[in-house]
Amino acid sequence: KQEVTQIPAALSVPEGENLVLNCSFTDSAIYNLQWFRQDPGKGLTSLLLIQSSQREQTSGRLNASLDKSSGRSTLYIAASQPGDSATYLCAVSHGNQFYFGTGTSLTVIP
């Protein structure tokens, strides 16, 4: 069974810092990997989707990488802002089913 782990569980950084969130998964036979953002009391917002054949995806200050062979993905956030404070979830898919990590709670301190 696929297990998705996110480290660290919580992260606090000063504004302006670059940071990396980590996601690891046990079964490398994935269809794709997706990073989401969840604000407190709010829903999920999809940030980046990486297909299994891709190595990375970029959107603005966000860059997500995927190394299937090692079962890892990273989400890089450049020049962090207080508005980036949220919980970040990664999810891997096997066909139709998604397996989610427990998330990393990010706090960017002004």
Place this chain on the structure above:
Amino acid sequence: GAVVSQHPSRVICKSGTSVKIECRSLDFQATTMFWYRQFPKKSLMLMATSNEGSKATYEQGVEKDKFLINHASLTLSTLTVTSAHPEDSSFYICSAMGGASVDTIYFGEGSWLTVV
């Protein structure tokens, strides 16, 4: 692009009552929809898979008589939490498969349920 809408985004109900959450694919036909639940400080877990016109397939440990899922049309699936209890309070999110790429999955924004 394809959009999946969930309603309501937040709902509070009394213990013992039932509450319905809707998941709609706004501009595509979703033959399959999925319902997830998020437990506190835990990851989202798949509850059930629903296919249009047929009974939902529930994951192990999910009470099908308590969490009623209906997928009556290609654009709408509903999750009804029956006889709700405070422990049913959670974040519920749906996803739908379809759109331009039939195997692409789109997520709704989720619904926060609080049972008092």
